[in-house]
Amino acid sequence: MTPQATVSSPATSSFAAASARAQELLARGMLVLALLASSLAAMPEQAEAQGRQTRLLGVWNGFNEHAVVVEVNNTSDSDADLLLTVQTSAGIALGAEQIKLPAKGTQHVALNKYGIVDNHGTYVITAANGGGSLEDISGLTVFYRFLPPGSVEPLEYAFAIPFVELKTGIVAGIYNSFDPSGGVNPVFNWLSVVAPPDARTPFRATVQVYDQGGTLDTARSFRIAGIEPGQRLDFPLGHEQGQVVGIYRIVPDSGTYPYSAFLSRYNQSPDGGFRSAFFLESVSGSCSPETLPASTMDPATNWGEIANISSETAVVDVLVRDQSGVVRRDEQIRLAPYSQQHFLLNVDLGSRNLGTFSAACSNPDAPTPLLVQSVYYGHLNSQTAPLVEWAYASQATESLADAALPAVFHAPINTFLGAFNWYKTAAGAV
Structure with missing residues (x-):
């Protein structure tokens, strides 16, 4: 809901x-x-x-x-x-x-x-x-x-x-109920879990909730007792505690049961209306996530977010480039189990600029899958910041080898309601 x-x-x-x-x-x-x-x-x-x-x-x-x-x-x-x-x-x-x-x-x-x-x-x-x-x-x-x-x-x-x-096995995501506009209302975070209509049995799982430091919050973790085939259930995840941030993991009772999960965020304004909303898919993570777009247009606050969803410390290489390919950040960080770190990409790119953001395990074979996402909060103009006018997010999936890439890409276009359509591309590193 x-x-x-x-x-x-x-x-x-x-x-x-x-x-x-x-x-x-x-x-x-x-x-x-x-x-x-x-x-x-x-x-x-x-x-x-x-x-x-x-x-x-x-x-x-x-x-x-x-x-x-x-x-x-x-x-x-x-x-x-x-x-x-x-x-x-x-x-x-x-x-x-x-x-x-x-x-x-x-x-x-x-x-x-x-x-x-x-x-x-x-x-x-x-x-x-x-x-x-x-x-x-x-x-x-x-x-x-x-x-x-x-x-x-x-x-x-x-x-x-x-x-x-549909996915099988453990998936995870980042919940974040902090108001990016700096207000007192927490951002609504709703975790949605869906069982496919042709499933033969209900979907059951445990949702493990970790705080910002990576500590398991047993009081907030909960059971999904049963989602019937074709059913979708929504669970509050963060806003009921105020303004908090952390990681959640969905651990199914059966590792072969296909299901879907995602998190929706709704940023409410003081007058009871809403500033923005977007969704984040629950994913299994990867040690070699793909490179993501970065943008501080027009203007926007851009956060690069990295989470370690494993029980071991992750050593992560972080790289930020501007739109000309010039390296603006190149560093190595250590992430404790189930913890995360956010980077304000405006510091690297400046205002009204474009670039890329990537994070990967220093050892690509390490057992420390990462969640990597780039979150954008747009403002009406520089004078109204940090008030949010719009927001969206890009999420990294596992990088594909060139041979695994499709020969043709397709993208829908919709210019109704005066909408601008931007198609983003980036060349790989050489």
Whole structure:
């Protein structure tokens, strides 16, 4: 679940009346969507690498007065005929509809017509004929929180969650309820765990919660007694304690049970509205994470975050380069078990600059998997900082060898609502 909203959603037609200034502000906020979408570029190739895909799974959340839209993309040279089925976490079917996608086409499906208000659940996409492969189908779910008509800005936040990628074994993440604007309200952190609809038994696990110093907090750790197939459950993780930061680990009872987990952060403003929201996937970690983009545009506060999710001390090489490839930080740090360290990349890059941030085990074979992410908090201008206008995050996955990289990348584009779309690329080190 998510924090309850207190404002009403406007009709789509209200966007036409938004002022040019509001559209500028919206474009800044909508960078969240453009950048998250570009991070999905390899999704079709990942699906192909995992084998024949006959079902795609997504999540929706109608709390907080969200307008929820499913974006479905067809990257193949052939038309696709799909079926989208929506259900609640309680297993109640809400409806279904057919999606006809032309070759290289995209279609957006609004879910609010299924009565999703103050509820959450999942949706499944299959081939309309029941058995076709979906390896060339990719997409994401977009969540919008609108402001009433006549407001200076059309919306408070927007963020996206890609189609669910099921995992097995232990996954982990960073919770952080500190207000990046320096306010007194903790940032809502909700941990969502999803069991796939075709699972045969409930999902059970222990969630281990560690404080900032890496000490296991037994009082805050908890059991997931059972998540039924197709069900999604949300758990508060951090904000109920005030402003805190730490690591969580999900340890399933069965190491072979496929499931999904992610953390959503909602930054509330003093007036009860919201400044921003974004999601962070729960991951297994890697000693060789990929390089991440860094950006202090426009302007933004950029934090590079590293967490050691193992029981041993990790020796980590940290590297920051500017957009010209010049090294701005090159150091080695030691991270205690289940601890983390954050780097203010503005110190390295300066204001309104671009670059890259990377962290990897000094010994790539060390048993100390890392979580590495780059978190961006945007400001209206330098005078209004540290007040946050928008926020998003980039997460590192395990670096792939050149031979394992797909030959073609795909990324969705969406310029509605005056959104800017930025596609980021970076050359590897030589």
